Amino acid sequence: MRISGRAVIFGDHVNTDVIIPSKYLTSLDPNELAKHAMEGIDPEFPEKAKAGVIIVAGRNFGCGSSREQAPIALKYAGTRCIIAESFARIFYRNAINIGLPVLEAADISSKVEEGDVLTVILEEGKILNETKNEVIEANKLPDFILEIIRDGGLIEHLIKVMRR
Amino acid sequence: MSARTLGGMNISEKILAMASGEDYVKPGEIVEAKVDMAMVNEITGPLAIQTFKRIGLESVWDNQRIVLVLDHQVPADSVKSAELHKIMRNFAREQNIQFLYDIGDGGICHQVMVERGHVRPGELIVGADSHTCTYGALGAFATGIGSTEMAAVFATGRLWLKVPSTIRIYVAGKFKDFVTPKDLILDVIGRIKSDGAIYKAVEFTGPTISDMSISGRLTLCNMTVEMGAKTGIIEPDEKTLQYVRERTSKPFKVVKSDSDAQYERTLKFNVDELEPMVACPHSVDNVKPVKDVEGVEVNQAFLGSCTNGRLEDLELAARILKGRHVKRGVRLLVTPASSKVYLQALQKGLLEIFVKSGAYVCNPTCGACFGGHMGLLAAGEVCVSSSNRNFVGRMGSPEAEIYLASPATVAASAIEGKITDPRRFLEGIAK
Numbered sequence: 345m346r347i348s349g350r351a352v353i354f355g356d357h358v359n360t361d362v363i364i365p366s367k368y369l370t371s372l373d374p375n376e377l378a379k380h381a382m383e384g385i386d387p388e389f390p391e392k393a394k395a396g397v398i399i400v401a402g403r404n405f406g407c408g409s410s411r412e413q414a415p416i417a418l419k420y421a422g423t424r425c426i427i428a429e430s431f432a433r434i435f436y437r438n439a440i441n442i443g444l445p446v447l448e449a450a451d452i453s454s455k456v457e458e459g460d461v462l463t464v465i466l467e468e469g470k471i472l473n474e475t476k477n478e479v480i481e482a483n484k485l486p487d488f489i490l491e492i493i494r495d496g497g498l499i500e501h502l503i504k505v506m507r508r
Numbered sequence: 509m510s511a512r513t514l515g516g517m518n519i520s521e522k523i524l525a526m527a528s529g530e531d532y533v534k535p536g537e538i539v540e541a542k543v544d545m546a547m548v549n550e551i552t553g554p555l556a557i558q559t560f561k562r563i564g565l566e567s568v569w570d571n572q573r574i575v576l577v578l579d580h581q582v583p584a585d586s587v588k589s590a591e592l593h594k595i596m597r598n599f600a601r602e603q604n605i606q607f608l609y610d611i612g613d614g615g616i617c618h619q620v621m622v623e624r625g626h627v628r629p630g631e632l633i634v635g636a637d638s639h640t641c642t643y644g645a646l647g648a649f650a651t652g653i654g655s656t657e658m659a660a661v662f663a664t665g666r667l668w669l670k671v672p673s674t675i676r677i678y679v680a681g682k683f684k685d686f687v688t689p690k691d692l693i694l695d696v697i698g699r700i701k702s703d704g705a706i707y708k709a710v711e712f713t714g715p716t717i718s719d720m721s722i723s724g725r726l727t728l729c730n731m732t733v734e735m736g737a738k739t740g741i742i743e744p745d746e747k748t749l750q751y752v753r754e755r756t757s758k759p760f761k762v763v764k765s766d767s768d769a770q771y772e773r774t775l776k777f778n779v780d781e782l783e784p785m786v787a788c789p790h791s792v793d794n795v796k797p798v799k800d801v802e803g804v805e806v807n808q809a810f811l812g813s814c815t816n817g818r819l820e821d822l823e824l825a826a827r828i829l830k831g832r833h834v835k836r837g838v839r840l841l842v843t844p845a846s847s848k849v850y851l852q853a854l855q856k857g858l859l860e861i862f863v864k865s866g867a868y869v870c871n872p873t874c875g876a877c878f879g880g881h882m883g884l885l886a887a888g889e890v891c892v893s894s895s896n897r898n899f900v901g902r903m904g905s906p907e908a909e910i911y912l913a914s915p916a917t918v919a920a921s922a923i924e925g926k927i928t929d930p931r932r933f934l935e936g937i938a939k
Contacts, residue, residue: 370588438654
């Protein structure tokens with residue numbers, strides 16, 4: 345699976361309250377949530393993300409609440425993949441479960457600048473920074489997680505498994 | 509290889525081994541585990557329900573093991589909230605789920621889970637709320653998950669888990685008066701930092717933990733997610749068993765750590781000299797002694813939440829507030845964690861003390877802590893809160909500031925109108 349897009353950079357400890365503030369959680373409509381993605385930290389994000397982007401962030405991305413509306417808002421706003429130095433665990437699972445690829449790469453923040461064109465080769469755990477012509481190593485995802493992402497999320501995966 | 513040659517297991521590993529039908533598990537291993545109880549609230553539940561319906565199954569895996577709680581925005585503060593509540597009620601009816609805690613009956617989901625006997629030692633519990641880790645205080649392995657994953661649990665009763673490595677926190681010493689488990693956990697988070705325990709379990713042990721009430725233990729485990737932990741956990745003892753047996757007649761298995769259990773590391777704390785602590789804006793690990801920030805003026809003080817909305821917390825605050833008045837221009841919100849806590853506080857005369865002091869007593873709800881309703885902050889306002897998060901915008905405006913502290917510090921600060929060390933009220937206090 346190859347995923348390409350321009351990088352949008354965030355720092356450490358981006359929490360779920362800034363990704364999607366509590367006041368929007370009464371909505372079940374993913375496109376409505378997407379309009380407010382990152383509103384607490386970068387209100388311009390939905391506009392930037394429209395073309396399809398890859399989020400690059402520091403440590404502990406997605407810390408805070410278990411709200412799955414956070415990865416949903418990012419995905420529907422146009423986020424194709426999130427690469428961070430580390431993730432908060434519930435956000436990490438939620439992203440995989442809704443079919444949004446997430447990758448950990450130890451020193452990603454120092455190797456990518458805003459607007460760089462990235463291509464992620466998910467199965468290999470490799471990131472190509474096309475702008476800087478560099479290869480960045482990430483932690484490879486285990487096979488069963490890759491399978492969930494390839495199927496489009498946990499529910500699609502479960503339906504497929506139950507049909508077997 | 510026998511378990512013996514591999515070394516012993518700690519309580520978290522033992523529960524995950526039991527839940528996945530294995531004799532032995534070790535950190536890093538991925539297990540498929542059977543869930544004992546699953547909880548959702550009205551923020552995460554409707555999405556889980558919608559997603560469950562997409563799977564196309566008629567019924568959930570076990571309607572006796574699912575708990576539905578309305579707590580974040582109750583009573584409905586908008587038509588949209590009311591619609592979410594309706595989805596929860598309808599699902600309970602369709603699936604014949606008896607454990608639906610509607611308004612007037614329940615309260616904050618985590619308090620409801622423990623006080624209504626849905627958490628038992630040795631169990632694996634998942635909740636679609638990050639503070640599910642609270643239940644480790646009763647010797648269960650409990651962790652937060654998202655809505656899609658919960659839909660899969662509704663369907664199968666199972667989920668995959670990576671066995672976490674465990675940080676052991678050994679606590680000795682006796683708390684001084686008006687220094688509380690909340691001050692201890694803030695001190696711990698200040699040292700471990702907000703990402704210091706990501707993917708890990710945090711096990712509390714030592715004489716201070718043995719001496720601590722169940723309420724205090726719940727406060728400790730509740731905030732382990734603020735350092736990224738998968739769960740906080742405490743070995744069950746006589747106090748735990750008494751608490752649980754008063755609330756459920758269901759059988760359970762007491763699980764304890766082996767004497768040769770493995771830990772990633774052990775950190776030692778002593779509370780003899782611990783002072784009241786506060787987490788300053790805008791990060792829960794920005795922790796300082798209260799005395800270092802005394803004098804910061806506050807507009808709002810919040811006493812409540814799944815961290816510190818229990819009877820013991822209200823009693824502590826009432827000791828300080830009795831016969832005194834909240835500073836003019838400051839609003840103190842008191843939100844008991846559940847209907848049971850509310851009733852006990854009523855019967856003990858605490859609500860009268862609060863109302864006479866000028867506090868506003870709210871219904872049981874997550875309320876101001878969640879920033880959905882009941883006490884949001886305007887730009888430039890400052891709140892001292894007994895809750896668990898001080899992220900930018902958590903309680904309303906992104907330009908507001910939140911200081912996290914104990915119920916005692918919240919009460920003292922409400923009286924003075926500025927952040928205040930509660931020990932200033934030690935002399936001549938009504939005990």
